[in-house]
Amino acid sequence: MEPTKPLYCKTAEKCVDRLIDTVGKKIVLAAPLALAKPNHLINELYRRTRENPDLHFTLITAVSLEKPSWSGELEKRLIKPIAERIWEDFPDFEYVLDLRKNAAPENFKLVEFFNKAGGWMNNPHARQNYLGSNYTHAVRDALINECNVIAQLVSKKKVNGKNLISMGSNPDTHLEGGRIFHEKKKRGENLAIIGQVNTNLPFMHGDAVVDPEFYDMIIDNPDYDFKLFGAPKEPVSNADWMIGLHASCLVKDGGTIQVGIGSLGDAIVAGLEMRHCKNSAYRSFLKKTGISDIYADLIRTSGGTGPFDKGLLGSSEMLVDGLIELFEKDVVKRRVYDDTRLQKVINEFGYNERQVEMIFRKLLEKRLLHTRIKPKEFEFLQRFGIFRKDLVFSNGAALSNRTEEQFSLDMSLPENLDRIIRHCLGDTLKNGTALYACFFIGPQAFYRKLNRLEKDRLDLINMCGVDYVNQLYGDEELKRLQRRSGRFINAALMVTLSGAVVADGLENNRIISGPGGQYNFVSMAHALEDARAVTMIRSTRGKGEGCVSNIVWEYGHTTIPRHLRDIVVTEYGIADLRGKKDWEAMTSLICIADSRFQNDLLAKAKRAECIPSDWLIPDRFRNNTPGMIMDQLRPFREKGFFPDFPFGTDLTHEEQVLGKSLKAFKKKSENGKLALIPELFTSSLSRVPGTAGPYLERMGLHRPSGIKERLMQKVVLSALKISGQL
Numbered sequence: 001m002e003p004t005k006p007l008y009c010k011t012a013e014k015c016v017d018r019l020i021d022t023v024g025k026k027i028v029l030a031a032p033l034a035l036a037k038p039n040h041l042i043n044e045l046y047r048r049t050r051e052n053p054d055l056h057f058t059l060i061t062a063v064s065l066e067k068p069s070w071s072g073e074l075e076k077r078l079i080k081p082i083a084e085r086i087w088e089d090f091p092d093f094e095y096v097l098d099l100r101k102n103a104a105p106e107n108f109k110l111v112e113f114f115n116k117a118g119g120w121m122n123n124p125h126a127r128q129n130y131l132g133s134n135y136t137h138a139v140r141d142a143l144i145n146e147c148n149v150i151a152q153l154v155s156k157k158k159v160n161g162k163n164l165i166s167m168g169s170n171p172d173t174h175l176e177g178g179r180i181f182h183e184k185k186k187r188g189e190n191l192a193i194i195g196q197v198n199t200n201l202p203f204m205h206g207d208a209v210v211d212p213e214f215y216d217m218i219i220d221n222p223d224y225d226f227k228l229f230g231a232p233k234e235p236v237s238n239a240d241w242m243i244g245l246h247a248s249c250l251v252k253d254g255g256t257i258q259v260g261i262g263s264l265g266d267a268i269v270a271g272l273e274m275r276h277c278k279n280s281a282y283r284s285f286l287k288k289t290g291i292s293d294i295y296a297d298l299i300r301t302s303g304g305t306g307p308f309d310k311g312l313l314g315s316s317e318m319l320v321d322g323l324i325e326l327f328e329k330d331v332v333k334r335r336v337y338d339d340t341r342l343q344k345v346i347n348e349f350g351y352n353e354r355q356v357e358m359i360f361r362k363l364l365e366k367r368l369l370h371t372r373i374k375p376k377e378f379e380f381l382q383r384f385g386i387f388r389k390d391l392v393f394s395n396g397a398a399l400s401n402r403t404e405e406q407f408s409l410d411m412s413l414p415e416n417l418d419r420i421i422r423h424c425l426g427d428t429l430k431n432g433t434a435l436y437a438c439f440f441i442g443p444q445a446f447y448r449k450l451n452r453l454e455k456d457r458l459d460l461i462n463m464c465g466v467d468y469v470n471q472l473y474g475d476e477e478l479k480r481l482q483r484r485s486g487r488f489i490n491a492a493l494m495v496t497l498s499g500a501v502v503a504d505g506l507e508n509n510r511i512i513s514g515p516g517g518q519y520n521f522v523s524m525a526h527a528l529e530d531a532r533a534v535t536m537i538r539s540t541r542g543k544g545e546g547c548v549s550n551i552v553w554e555y556g557h558t559t560i561p562r563h564l565r566d567i568v569v570t571e572y573g574i575a576d577l578r579g580k581k582d583w584e585a586m587t588s589l590i591c592i593a594d595s596r597f598q599n600d601l602l603a604k605a606k607r608a609e610c611i612p613s614d615w616l617i618p619d620r621f622r623n624n625t626p627g628m629i630m631d632q633l634r635p636f637r638e639k640g641f642f643p644d645f646p647f648g649t650d651l652t653h654e655e656q657v658l659g660k661s662l663k664a665f666k667k668k669s670e671n672g673k674l675a676l677i678p679e680l681f682t683s684s685l686s687r688v689p690g691t692a693g694p695y696l697e698r699m700g701l702h703r704p705s706g707i708k709e710r711l712m713q714k715v716v717l718s719a720l721k722i723s724g725q726l
Helices: 012-023 039-051 073-086 094-100 124-128 135-144 174-186 238-248 263-277 279-289 296-302 321-328 340-349 356-365 375-383 414-423 444-452 476-482 518-527 582-591 595-607 626-637 653-670 673-685 690-698 706-722
Strands: 007-009 026-030 056-061 108-112 149-159 162-166 192-197 217-219 256-258 313-318 391-394 397-400 406-408 435-439 461-463 486-491 494-496 532-536 567-570 573-576
Touching: 007 012, 012 026, 012 039, 012 192, 012 217, 026 039, 026 135, 039 056, 039 094, 039 108, 039 149, 039 192, 073 653, 073 706, 094 108, 108 124, 135 174, 149 174, 174 192, 238 263, 238 532, 238 567, 238 573, 238 626, 263 279, 263 321, 263 486, 279 626, 296 573, 313 321, 321 435, 321 444, 340 356, 340 476, 356 414, 375 391, 406 414, 486 518, 518 532, 573 582, 582 595, 653 690, 653 706, 690 706
Parallel strands: 007 217, 026 056, 026 149, 056 108, 149 192, 192 217, 256 313, 256 486, 313 435, 435 461, 486 532, 532 567
Antiparallel strands: 149 162, 391 397, 397 406, 567 573
């Protein structure tokens, strides 16, 4: 059965009418993780479900995006202007609004395989319908749940006179799902594939580009264009910076990198950028903090401290904005090619994309081409730029369309090889990839940057399916050749002394997020030669009396089992756990724990006879404190290094300060209202300092009217004082 042209719909209403006619009143729709959900289609389906009890709608997805809300007038004054500026006309998902009120109808189910971090922990509906899946199993598990519709946000473009569709931010699961659906439809199953066009979505290249016929229905209406959901930056803390800097020296030049989102992701990217662009300062920091001495052997065998002359390949399920920063700085620049013959030669001899003649000679020498070049081999040589595009295969010869000369493709004769080399080779390899990724979401500046990338740069980014990036199965030989010296860097919540990692949930079975692709990457790190899984963990959480260690003796839930332990990094150092005996792994983790908790961890391990009774914590690890970290960072901060937002922020300076100050005020109030009386009393008696003016103006409290506004002004002044701003 040949693909048919899609039905173009001007409205979501028309699309839903046709969808119900096609698949019936039981709709199980899979929508992508995060950004590329078709808001108008989903909202129309949900509204009909709410109004019609005969309609049953199950939404299978991950990370339901929602704009921030507020409680109380002060939070509203801070957050509302930010929300209006960053999210503008982004349509709220009506099912999210109803679920927040526990008001969703019985005939609707939200099934997520990955939650927004901590977003649904206290929601019974979301908890009961959570789908525990690896990212690579999301399509399989959606089909097990009788998925009959897949739908997503797409972008469109006319290329060389042909209309094309790009899956933009999310080919991750829908490429695989679409292929399966097309096969099922050939067998007569009633299914539907739907795209909703949003011209603000970057038109990404690679596998993400498909013909419109890939879809059964396309909603295309300029009125449905809306501003993409922006994910504001989190500030990079002292601990984050130290974790990122430790991890940055574990990455090999000429290798492969995967990183995630958030402040820890920003910290590792900023550390790599500092290593490449400001190498003298980078090495100086490593030397003064002792990192380059303490971990000299590990850095020599598994990482480096020099600039990235060869560059890195990005191979990451998520295209974080930090990877684009590294792409622009020529850190992510190592090109790979989707052919095992070509990749073998490049890996073995270290050729770059301009050494076309040497590559061609080696392909022949290694017998990766026939002596008489076949038509399929001719296509291969043209595809990757080894042969010029103006040549055509004709009766065992290369015919030039420009000069009408013929060049024999019988390479057994030296004179033929010489003529081919002189007249037929291209200047540089083509169709290489420097960055594989499956989905993205980020701040607005990130989307603008993607939209501004020149085509030749954009062509180096292959947005593809998660089934390609997150595992070795399928094209395994090629993937192994491409992903040399892989460094798969992820964040986690806790690690036990046995080396088991907790990243997605709690021991009471509440889900924080989900495993996503973390297990896939850790498993792959153990399967690939010279690859490592680097897990970044803040050593503690909470403050004051509520501070607890994230390195724990035991825990009732794990994401990564102890037998897959590898490298763990905290702000206090690096623990290389691979191939280590239990006592070695445990003592390594104790050495990078916060010193306030080291003795307790050591005592528990000794009581269990897991660590020799005479082992002592080395002196150099006995001062693992936040104060020590602050002292190490301070001299470099004074020179302009290690800012809160290394890659910028959508927040103004006043908003950053107010957010931090009000958070500190709220934290202090949790310790008892009486603790705030001195600050509030002092604020009520003091004159308003001039330095507070911009902050009060931002909150609309520079000229308070009435008792309520005057009290709010005093709260803001107290918060600014508590955080050290006044």
